[in-house]
Amino acid sequence: MSNKTTSDWPSGRDDLLPPPSWGTDRAGSARVRMLWLFAAIVAVLIVGRLWLAPGIRLPGFQTWATVFVAICVQAMPFLVFGVALSGAITAFVPAGFWTRALPRHPAAAVPVAGLAGAVLPGCECASVPVAGGLMSRGVAPAAALAFLLSSPAINPIVLVATAVAFPGRPEMVAARFVASLAVAVLVGWVWARFGRTAWMRIPVRRPVEPGRRWTVFRETMVHDLLGAGGFLVIGGLAAATLNVALPAEWTNAVADSPWLSVLVLAFLAVLLSICSEADAFVAASMSAFSPTAQLTFMVVGPMVDLKLIALQAGTFGRRFAVRFVPLTFVLAVGVSVLVGAWLL
Amino acid sequence: MTPLARNLLVSLIGGTLLWISVFSSSYLNYVKPSFRFFLIAAGLCLLVVGVVGLVRSWSTDTADGGHHGGEGNCCDGDEHGGGGSRVAWLLVLPVLAIFLVAPPALGSFAAEREPTPPAPAAWEADDYLPLVDDGNPVPMPVSEFVRRAWLNKSLSGWDVELTGFVVPRKKGGWYLTRMQMNCCAADARAWKVVVKNVKRPPVDTWVTVVGSWVVLGADERPDAPELTVRDMERIPAPEEPYE
Known part of the structure; x- marks a missing residue:
């Protein structure tokens, strides 16, 4: 509005309508404003980097900022990989492929999709947009959700990381694989049986004309990245705040009680939001806790955590998240305790 | 969010990733040294996608008189509920933090x-x-x-x-x-x-x-x-x- 004045109004006429030039020019001036806004942001960044940042002496705030930026920087390449994959699924994989590749009945497709998660290396930030892309391509939501839960938990990179973190204890790797796959398949089956379409906002993708594949790929990627990325930032803010505000001694005080320790590590996995490639090292470092509690930490973490909850709510809607997150959490804790009693 | 704003934001994030990994060593305050390659790859990818999108949206916008035609119509289906596109502006926060606070490595x-x-x-x-x-x-x-x-x-x-x-x-x-x-x-x-x-x-x-x-x-x-x-x-x- 700033560059428009009433001087455009034709003088001397009692006309209540603005002149025609106001409407036609609006898109152009909005573009110019947007360019100025970004130029201003870049200028503020450069000036701030030179004069503001060197003067900040607030250890608590700086620590918080370091953790927040670290979470975002760490997750960004995985997120980019995930949205590129989801863009490629949308643009280059023929629409009928998934319905042919997976069993028609959701109950049969769920375990297949769960096992498919073991092949694809990706972290939880990548799996949400990929699952969204699969659903928009006609994969049953229950099967896509089983894939969403299993792929960050049991892919080869995570299993190798777990083996490295717990050397000499291969049963830990086996327990993690079995428990995570079981939770993914159980959640998928529960969703196939009781889930309602109305609870979920499945990303809509129009059919792709052959000549526009690269454009569709690029647009899908930008769209998914911005949607998921915004929620990743919310999760990062929450996790960084807890990381800096939560007294570390609290966690060690409860390690002695077996039941409490399982629950505490389960909630800690939700709050800390550590990526699944790294959580085994963190779990291994908490050697005061029982192996079952450590297993719970590694099963819950890749499936339910703050940044994932935010990502899922952003991708599939809030009505979905309030049902899916508690279901996954309860099943993950329950299955971990059973598998822990059996294998560990 | 207009296509122009989307592509500018993506370019800004890509540029920031390249800034911390190529043009300065500040990524070492946040992640492991071996992670640099992934940061560079992701930064380049975003910058290319953002700049190509900018060029495309600029030319289509000019061509058909300000209506964003070719660009940004792939997914307006899920823009309605949930404010899913406004939340994308939060991605400016880590960029602001990187430049304005320049968080140092963890200390005492x-x-x-x-x-x-x-x-x-x-x-x-x-x-x-x-x-x-x-x-x-x-x-x-x-x-x-x-x-x-x-x-x-x-x-x-x-x-x-x-x-x-x-x-x-x-x-x-x-x-x-x-x-x-x-x-x-x-x-x-x-x-x-x-x-x-x-x-x-x-x-x-x-x-x-x-x-x-x-x-x-x-x-x-x-x-x-x-x-x-x-x-x-x-x-x-x-x-x-x-x-």
């Missing part, structure tokens, strides 16, 4: 909050070979010193050289500290060594010390192993602040 504030990592399990003892004598103090990561000390493994009689920053200690002396990350700074652990025989330098100063391990009696169990410092030198903060 974080280290004071972290408990000492627990003693390693017995099977780890085999990982530590006897030290080799070349007449000089043995340079060693702080984490290795602490582990060897807890395992009571091959430290007695040796001079070691450790590098870390200064953290105050309530029970006398100070800690020589080094942070170690598994994945990123959010999961960093603090490896601490107690120094008692030298006056504490200012908090967060980086120092290199040469000294020897204080052998403990069987019933002593302090919160961190202790070092008798023979020689101390202040150094600028190292390029790679984490172990």
